[in-house]
Amino acid sequence: MKPSVSLVLSSGGARGIAHIGVIEESERQGFEIKSIAGSSMGALVGGIYASGNLKIYRD
Numbered sequence: 001m002k003p004s005v006s007l008v009l010s011s012g013g014a015r016g017i018a019h020i021g022v023i024e025e026s027e028r029q030g031f032e033i034k035s036i037a038g039s040s041m042g043a044l045v046g047g048i049y050a051s052g053n054l055k056i057y058r059d
Helices: 013-028 041-050 054-058
Strands: 004-009 032-038
Touching: 004 013, 004 041, 013 032, 013 041, 013 054, 032 041, 041 054
Parallel strands: 004 032
Antiparallel strands: none
C-alpha cells in the first residue's frame, strides 16, 4: 500500500510554480495524494492537478 498525503498549497506566483515540482516529486517518491487544499495560486495548481491536467499546464 502506498503512503498517502494531503497537500496544503499556499498563495504566491513563484510558490505556485514550485508546488508543481513538489507534487511531481511526491508522486515519484511513491506517495498517493488523497486531498488538496490551496489559496490563490495554490488553489489553481491544486485544481489543475485534481483535474488531471498538471502535465499539460507544466509544459
